[in-house]
Amino acid sequence: MNRLFAVLVLFCTVMATAQTLDTISTLEEIQLSGYQRPTAYLESTRSVGIITRSFLNQNSADRLLESFNLQPGVRMEERSPGSYRIQIRGSSIRSPYGVRNVKIYLDEFTLSDATGNTYINLIDPHLISSVEIYKGPEASDFGAVTGGTILLKTRNEHSNSASVGYGTLGSFQQHSFFQFQKDTRQTGIFESTYNNPGYREHSSLTRKNLVITHTNQYHDSAQLKGLLFLSALDYLTPGGLTQTQMERNRRAARPESQEQQAGIYSKNILVGIAHTTNVTEQWKHFFMTQTSFTGLENPFITNYEEREELSYALRTSFSYEKKSTTWNRTLNFGYETASTQTSIRNFTNHQGIPGLLQAKDQLSAQSGFLFLSHQSSLPGILNVDAGLSYNTASFDWKTQFPTQTQGSETLKNSILPSLGISAAIAPYISLRGKVNKGSSTPSSEEIRSSDQRINTDLNSEYGWNKEIAVRAEKGNSIAEISFYHFKLKEAITRSQNSKGEDYFQNAGEVTQKGLEFLLSAPLVGANHPSLPMVHLLLSGMVNHFIYQNYIKDGNDYSLYHLPGTPNFTLQGLLSIKTKSSLRIDYSHFYTDKMFLDDANKVIAPPSHFANLTFALSSVPYLKNTELLFRISNLYNSALVLGYDINAFGKRYYNPAPMRAVDLILKVNF
Numbered sequence: 001m002n003r004l005f006a007v008l009v010l011f012c013t014v015m016a017t018a019q020t021l022d023t024i025s026t027l028e029e030i031q032l033s034g035y036q037r038p039t040a041y042l043e044s045t046r047s048v049g050i051i052t053r054s055f056l057n058q059n060s061a062d063r064l065l066e067s068f069n070l071q072p073g074v075r076m077e078e079r080s081p082g083s084y085r086i087q088i089r090g091s092s093i094r095s096p097y098g099v100r101n102v103k104i105y106l107d108e109f110t111l112s113d114a115t116g117n118t119y120i121n122l123i124d125p126h127l128i129s130s131v132e133i134y135k136g137p138e139a140s141d142f143g144a145v146t147g148g149t150i151l152l153k154t155r156n157e158h159s160n161s162a163s164v165g166y167g168t169l170g171s172f173q174q175h176s177f178f179q180f181q182k183d184t185r186q187t188g189i190f191e192s193t194y195n196n197p198g199y200r201e202h203s204s205l206t207r208k209n210l211v212i213t214h215t216n217q218y219h220d221s222a223q224l225k226g227l228l229f230l231s232a233l234d235y236l237t238p239g240g241l242t243q244t245q246m247e248r249n250r251r252a253a254r255p256e257s258q259e260q261q262a263g264i265y266s267k268n269i270l271v272g273i274a275h276t277t278n279v280t281e282q283w284k285h286f287f288m289t290q291t292s293f294t295g296l297e298n299p300f301i302t303n304y305e306e307r308e309e310l311s312y313a314l315r316t317s318f319s320y321e322k323k324s325t326t327w328n329r330t331l332n333f334g335y336e337t338a339s340t341q342t343s344i345r346n347f348t349n350h351q352g353i354p355g356l357l358q359a360k361d362q363l364s365a366q367s368g369f370l371f372l373s374h375q376s377s378l379p380g381i382l383n384v385d386a387g388l389s390y391n392t393a394s395f396d397w398k399t400q401f402p403t404q405t406q407g408s409e410t411l412k413n414s415i416l417p418s419l420g421i422s423a424a425i426a427p428y429i430s431l432r433g434k435v436n437k438g439s440s441t442p443s444s445e446e447i448r449s450s451d452q453r454i455n456t457d458l459n460s461e462y463g464w465n466k467e468i469a470v471r472a473e474k475g476n477s478i479a480e481i482s483f484y485h486f487k488l489k490e491a492i493t494r495s496q497n498s499k500g501e502d503y504f505q506n507a508g509e510v511t512q513k514g515l516e517f518l519l520s521a522p523l524v525g526a527n528h529p530s531l532p533m534v535h536l537l538l539s540g541m542v543n544h545f546i547y548q549n550y551i552k553d554g555n556d557y558s559l560y561h562l563p564g565t566p567n568f569t570l571q572g573l574l575s576i577k578t579k580s581s582l583r584i585d586y587s588h589f590y591t592d593k594m595f596l597d598d599a600n601k602v603i604a605p606p607s608h609f610a611n612l613t614f615a616l617s618s619v620p621y622l623k624n625t626e627l628l629f630r631i632s633n634l635y636n637s638a639l640v641l642g643y644d645i646n647a648f649g650k651r652y653y654n655p656a657p658m659r660a661v662d663l664i665l666k667v668n669f
Contacts, residue, residue: 033132037373042428042430043377045385045434047134049073049133050133052130059573059585062171062196063084064125065084065641070539071133072517072541075092077092078641078642079237080203082264083235087564088147089147090146090545093494094446098118099118104152105150107154109272109290110290110313111270114313115393115441115444116145122209126163126190128152128155129156132151132153134151136486143336143391144416144438146439146461156188163175167196175190184216185215186216187215190212198236200238205236206233207234207235208233209231214226221278221279226271227272227273228269228270229270234263237264238257240651241654242651242653243652265297266294267294284319285319286315287316288316289314301499302349302501303346303347303450303452304347304354306345310342312339315337316334317335317371325379331374333372335371336371338368341362342362344360358402359399362400365393367392370389371387373387383423384419385419385422386417391439393441396409407456414462419436420434420436430471431470434466435467437463438465442458451499461488461506465484467483476535483516487511490509491509492504496646496647500649507552508547509548509550510545514545517539519536525577533577535577536575539570539571544567547560547561547562555598557598563595563645564596565594567592569592581618582615588610589607589608589609589610591606596646607640611632611634612630624668627666629663632657632660637658
């Protein structure tokens with residue numbers, strides 16, 4: 001109650017600040033690009049976090065973790081270098097590694113497969129220019145998902161650049177970006193290499209990217225865009241430790257992980273084309289098609305897995321837009337579909353070398369959704385956004401070893417409506433409300449998880465989300481406070497057997513209530529050129545997530561807290577830019593205690609984590625160069641940035657590095 005009162009007092013102060021602070025007049029209002037549906041931030045009915053390229057530069061450039069975690073309601077976890085999970089208004093309990101129940105697009109193309117599994121660790125953050133994080137279901141645009149949707153935008157600036165960096169823990173990073181333009185054609189080439197030997201034993205990471213984008217405005221009313229994305233990712237997995245093991249040696253790996261050379265080795269390619277045509281002044285047609293392939297090897301403690309995934313995706317839509325001084329309206333309808341064929345082979349693991357065949361399966365998944373959305377607005381007064389989608393999903397499997405069986409499963413089709421309203425209640429302030437339904441199908445790695453069984457008992461999780469919020473925006477100042485209530489049914493949860501292998505089941509109901517707040521505003525220097533620019537971002541969330549009607553292994557966990565979700569977080573970023581081209585960024589993250597098991601018997605303590613960055617945008621005697629000096633984990637805290645939830649043998653802990661320093665030199669040309 002005290003925390004809630006403090007948040008409300010803070011927000012009242014925020015609202016007053018947002019109305020009195022003047023900002024640089026040349027800045028335009030924030031626009032959300034959406035997916036072919038741009039909307040002004042203040043008028044939008046959606047809950048969204050915005051991350052710009054400059055914002056990414058203020059955090060650790062080799063990963064997205066700090067930038068994501070500054071957004072209220074969003075948590076990115078790092079178990080070890082290369083092993084990331086993302087939770088949006090919920091728990092990452094479904095994800096032993098990778099990202100599930102969060103759909104991710106790269107420009108117009110989807111990184112998620114037909115079942116919702118995404119390898120976000122393939123991407124070098126230097127490739128990204130901006131991020132939009134849509135929290136909660138948005139089925140009328142993005143289909144069946146309950147966690148949220150992330151839109152990643154690739155770099156598109158008209159300058160070339162290259163950088164190289166070193167860290168005290170032995171890390172090395174380099175990237176280069178080149179942009180070529182001739183007439184109506186524009187080509188961007190990005191390449192990068194990142195090596196991290198790891199803080200813990202057996203935790204090294206190597207990632208390489210080559211990305212080519214091409215855009216051709218070949219007609220006044222038509223544009224063609226192509227994408228080639230190549231990635232190679234290798235990282236070792238040290239495994240979780242017990243509390244005793246962690247206290248004895250934070251840098252140790254789980255002995256079995258090291259003995260069996262546990263790790264992930266993957267090669268990935270994505271090729272896609274997108275075409276946009278302005279049919280008339282009001283009507284536009286969009287078409288996208290893509291294919292991707294992932295080859296993955298995963299030596300684990302109990303087996304050696306080889307996996308090949310071949311995916312296809314297609315999206316087509318028509319949109320209508322009519323604007324006037326008194327009434328704006330847009331209509332968008334279309335279809336998106338995806339299919340993923342997965343071949344899985346498991347062998348005995350002889351210290352990182354595959355042995356005898358244990359299991360062999362073929363899995364084919366298909367998903368798709370028809371969508372319709374309509375938006376009407378009285379500019380500056382009222383905005384109404386309504387939508388509907390019809391979602392389908394099915395999968396076929398064929399077991400070829402040790403037995404021969406096959407079958408198919410069609411998941412229940414879902415109709416997912418959405419209705420949102422945003423109204424101006426004062427200058428620069430809007431009140432918005434939203435009611436929508438979301439659904440999420442089990443991913444291929446939940447249907448056929450590491451226990452090597454085809455799980456046909458899993459159902460899609462689904463639920464209704466209700467939300468109300470107040471949002472303020474004036475120039476560079478943004479403030480928002482929102483409350484949501486999401487009742488998730490048939491929630492998919494993860495457990496482990498005695499071998500440490502994962503299996504999944506539906507957990508009845510989960511009630512998720514949360515309050516989120518955000519303030520981003522200049523404090524000093526906006527109207528005083530002689531003073532340094534000082535900007536503050538402050539955000540946080542208060543959560544109350546509990547199980548409802550959840551019985552597992554004969555134990556009733558109803559009314560227990562959902563593990564892996566802190567009840568409270570508070571984070572901030574203070575940025576100071578001096579007149580001498582020096583920028584200082586200080587970020588701080590507080591995470592409240594959280595439960596690590598369904599029984600709520602194991603508790604992770606509260607933690608404080610901070611970074612400090614000094615960036616010099618003009619280096620003496622070095623033309624067009626930037627120099628960056630970063631201290632990570634400034635307080636030298638003994639942290640865990642990614643716990644293993646419900647881990648067998650009480651191996652919950654993945655210790656993060658202590659204090660580290662990075663030095664990066666960037667050249668623009």
